[in-house]
Amino acid sequence: MHAQPLDLTRLWGEGWAITFAPRTPAFCLDAMGVDEPAPLPDGLAAFAQRTPFDGPPVLVAAAVLDERWSVVVESEAQTGWVGTHPDVLETLAAPEAPACTAFSDPNKVQVVFREYGSLVGGLEPRTNRRWGHFGDHTRQSLREAGFPDDYATPQHPVPAAPSEGALALLAAQAITRAELRAEHLKGPWLGGLTAKPYPTTP
Amino acid sequence: MHRHRIFRISRRAAALALGLALLGPQYAVADGPQREGTAGAAPLLAGSLKPINLEVGISTEQLAKLRERGKAAERAGRPLPKADVPFQTESRPERQPAAGRADLTFTEAIEFIEQDAERRKTPMNSRVDSYLGQQRTARTTSSTESGFTAQATAATIGETPSQALYDSCMTAGAASEAGRVYDRFTFCQQVPITADYWEKDAAGNPVDHLGTTKATLEVIAQGFEDQRTMRLFSQIKQGSVSYDWGWWDNIWTAPGVPLSLFGTCAPDQLDCGASRSPATLTWDNWNNNPSWAYWDISNSAAAGYGRDKLMPSFWRVEFFTESDEFSTDAPGTSPVQVVRCDSAAYIVGPFGADRSHGCVFPGATPVLTYSLSGTEAAVAQHILGAQTHPEYTYPRLPAEEEAQRDKRIPGQAINGQPVHYGLHRIHSTLNATDYQANREHKDGACYSTGPQASTYAGLGLNPAPDTSTQQCDEYPFASTLEGAASPDWDFSVQAVPTPDNASAGGKLIAYYNADRILAWDASLPYPDGTNDRFWVEIVD
Numbered sequence: 001m002h003a004q005p006l007d008l009t010r011l012w013g014e015g016w017a018i019t020f021a022p023r024t025p026a027f028c029l030d031a032m033g034v035d036e037p038a039p040l041p042d043g044l045a046a047f048a049q050r051t052p053f054d055g056p057p058v059l060v061a062a063a064v065l066d067e068r069w070s071v072v073v074e075s076e077a078q079t080g081w082v083g084t085h086p087d088v089l090e091t092l093a094a095p096e097a098p099a100c101t102a103f104s105d106p107n108k109v110q111v112v113f114r115e116y117g118s119l120v121g122g123l124e125p126r127t128n129r130r131w132g133h134f135g136d137h138t139r140q141s142l143r144e145a146g147f148p149d150d151y152a153t154p155q156h157p158v159p160a161a162p163s164e165g166a167l168a169l170l171a172a173q174a175i176t177r178a179e180l181r182a183e184h185l186k187g188p189w190l191g192g193l194t195a196k197p198y199p200t201t202p
Numbered sequence: 203m204h205r206h207r208i209f210r211i212s213r214r215a216a217a218l219a220l221g222l223a224l225l226g227p228q229y230a231v232a233d234g235p236q237r238e239g240t241a242g243a244a245p246l247l248a249g250s251l252k253p254i255n256l257e258v259g260i261s262t263e264q265l266a267k268l269r270e271r272g273k274a275a276e277r278a279g280r281p282l283p284k285a286d287v288p289f290q291t292e293s294r295p296e297r298q299p300a301a302g303r304a305d306l307t308f309t310e311a312i313e314f315i316e317q318d319a320e321r322r323k324t325p326m327n328s329r330v331d332s333y334l335g336q337q338r339t340a341r342t343t344s345s346t347e348s349g350f351t352a353q354a355t356a357a358t359i360g361e362t363p364s365q366a367l368y369d370s371c372m373t374a375g376a377a378s379e380a381g382r383v384y385d386r387f388t389f390c391q392q393v394p395i396t397a398d399y400w401e402k403d404a405a406g407n408p409v410d411h412l413g414t415t416k417a418t419l420e421v422i423a424q425g426f427e428d429q430r431t432m433r434l435f436s437q438i439k440q441g442s443v444s445y446d447w448g449w450w451d452n453i454w455t456a457p458g459v460p461l462s463l464f465g466t467c468a469p470d471q472l473d474c475g476a477s478r479s480p481a482t483l484t485w486d487n488w489n490n491n492p493s494w495a496y497w498d499i500s501n502s503a504a505a506g507y508g509r510d511k512l513m514p515s516f517w518r519v520e521f522f523t524e525s526d527e528f529s530t531d532a533p534g535t536s537p538v539q540v541v542r543c544d545s546a547a548y549i550v551g552p553f554g555a556d557r558s559h560g561c562v563f564p565g566a567t568p569v570l571t572y573s574l575s576g577t578e579a580a581v582a583q584h585i586l587g588a589q590t591h592p593e594y595t596y597p598r599l600p601a602e603e604e605a606q607r608d609k610r611i612p613g614q615a616i617n618g619q620p621v622h623y624g625l626h627r628i629h630s631t632l633n634a635t636d637y638q639a640n641r642e643h644k645d646g647a648c649y650s651t652g653p654q655a656s657t658y659a660g661l662g663l664n665p666a667p668d669t670s671t672q673q674c675d676e677y678p679f680a681s682t683l684e685g686a687a688s689p690d691w692d693f694s695v696q697a698v699p700t701p702d703n704a705s706a707g708g709k710l711i712a713y714y715n716a717d718r719i720l721a722w723d724a725s726l727p728y729p730d731g732t733n734d735r736f737w738v739e740i741v742d
Contacts, residue, residue, distance in 0.1 A: 009630065010631075013548065014548075014681075015708070047555075048551055076708070077704065077708025078577070079704075079705050080700075080707075080708060081708070105704075105707030106680075106711060107676075107679050107681050107707055108707065119670065129645055129649065129651060163631045198700070
């Protein structure tokens with residue numbers, strides 16, 4: 001039984017991305033194109049000082065979840081979410097520990113991930129439409145979290161959640177087996193600006 | 203179930219709502235007499251906007267004092283003294299309410315807003331564009347931006363409007379009856395005003411027309427993004443004052459007469475509050491050293507309508523001269539304008555920034571702009587094709603239907619003006635049923651999957667997007683009531699490169715938040731007119 005995930009749509013609205021990676025915060029930010037990461041004295045409040053159309057470059061921030069996992073958050077996507085770039089996910093993934101990004105814009109909420117040495121996989125948590133590579137371990141993890149194997153139907157629905165954003169976080173946490181809790185959002189964060197472009201090859 | 207409560211606004215605002223086509227707004231709102239057609243100095247403003255009149259009586263004794271003071275200043279070679287009252291205070295005096303009361307339904311208020319929008323010809327900026335414009339302006343004079351916590355200057359509302367905002371907004375369109383809605387949070391207007399001064403005898407009867415003073419009243423209003431309040435600024439435009447009192451009085455009497463400006467709710471309107479006192483200077487001070495006065499116009503969520511507690515407030519600037527020695531027979535008022543406040547809890551700023559209350563100027567056309575040369579180019583190309591040649595888009599209509607009609611896809615704007623039916627935002631959680639239905643139709647038309655797959659068998663996108671490099675783009679957006687599942691409209695799907703779709707989604711977030719586009723609320727009275735609409739324009 002999985003604990004109810006945070007509802008990031010309620011907390012942050014319809015525009016956000018969150019990446020789970022088995023790497024340190026500094027490594028994550030470097031992979032995402034941040035040249036000069038620095039501690040954010042006010043934590044995630046740094047985002048509130050910006051408008052959603054400030055970027056690029058955009059602000060990204062990373063924090064420690066536990067001894068292995070870090071989390072990276074974004075709120076500006078004028079040029080797309082950096083955490084969804086296939087090369088970023090490839091760099092962040094580690095053996096037996098995929099990198100995974102859940103993101104939301106007004107038109108879609110999706111989860112994309114990359115298992116070590118594999119192509120990108122993705123799903124839309126509300127319908128469970130899937131694409132790309134899903135390893136057996138990932139399929140099983142999602143199954144245990146309550147997701148069906150195929151497109152959701154009334155007979156085989158996705159888990160109940162207060163929003164699709166919460167459902168996306170549930171899926172991301174199932175894929176990575178990391179967990180984001182409210183206290184993580186209040187801890188120390190490392191941040192910086194990036195203008196990394198989307199890679200020209202997947 | 204639609205509520206249909208009544209709230210009150212002024213009889214004049216009701217007249218605006220019900221008969222705007224017949225009544226010019228300054229006729230409808232001015233408390234004073236009809237304008238006179240006297241010749242005088244050339245109007246400072248181009249166009250058909252005619253002056254709003256103020257009539258003031260001056261007692262014979264006060265006139266004598268004024269002229270004596272003028273003579274003293276002339277002899278001493280000094281300028282006329284300033285008005286002997288504070289410029290503006292925090293306390294707000296009770297003023298005589300306008301005569302009569304009238305009820306206006308919420309629906310009628312919405313009609314006012316719609317008619318108000320129709321009379322505006324100057325396209326409104328998206329907040330994104332106007333913010334970036336101001337940012338560029340600011341950066342030409344300052345390079346104080348540092349690090350990654352640059353404060354959004356456009357969101358700042360101080361005790362005066364910023365010069366960059368003034369320069370950007372106060373262009374030709376502001377000198378019109380409707381004023382200019384610069385963006386959803388900013389309104390500005392220039393209004394020519396004429397003040398007629400009469401000498402009155404002890405019984406209060408006019409005995410002599412002393413002269414006429416003309417000027418330009420400037421108004422800037424800014425809606426807050428974190429409270430149900432609008433800040434209204436006003437001043438007399440520097441250098442705009444001219445006197446027609448006779449050569450000596452023009453120099454030594456008329457400039458010393460005080461004038462007060464007073465931002466206020468339209469009379470007798472419930473659920474509208476205003477702060478601060480009138481602001482008073484002499485005409486000479488207004489003309490040579492103008493200061494912005496400001497007032498906050500607010501309404502409460504408790505009286506609001508629907509899920510987001512919508513409530514319009516009608517407001518204006520009154521101008522008059524009132525003291526023991528002067529009596530304003532007919533105060534002037536700027537045309538009534540409207541601001542709409544809401545408490546939409548889902549409008550959330552980045553990571554908790556409080557934007558769950560706000561006030562916007564609804565009388566203009568919100569337009570989202572995508573560029574054919576931007577990072578969202580492929581999406582822009584798709585939308586342009588869907589808007590202009592829907593017959594070439596996927597999904598195809600069934601053969602028998604295609605023989606009878608073309609596809610109809612709404613939402614287009616050209617040059618900032620709507621040329622088709624507008625789009626209504628829906629929210630993934632608040633409008634979950636419609637949102638889910640859009641998703642299922644899109645999946646059926648794009649990927650031949652899900653419960654609607656059979657609906658689009660043989661009609662949908664072929665081939666489906668290559669999910670390693672592409673995504674399925676749909677127009678109208680999934681986040682609109684007119685999206686793929688709409689029974690009233692057709693839609694288009696197309697495979698686009700993933701980064702283009704991601705960029706378009708990111709810009710849509712910024713746009714919805716920047717222009718405070720509220721999500722569809724079927725519980726509002728007259729929902730088609732009351733709910734926010736927006737349009738999409740594709741530019742090079």
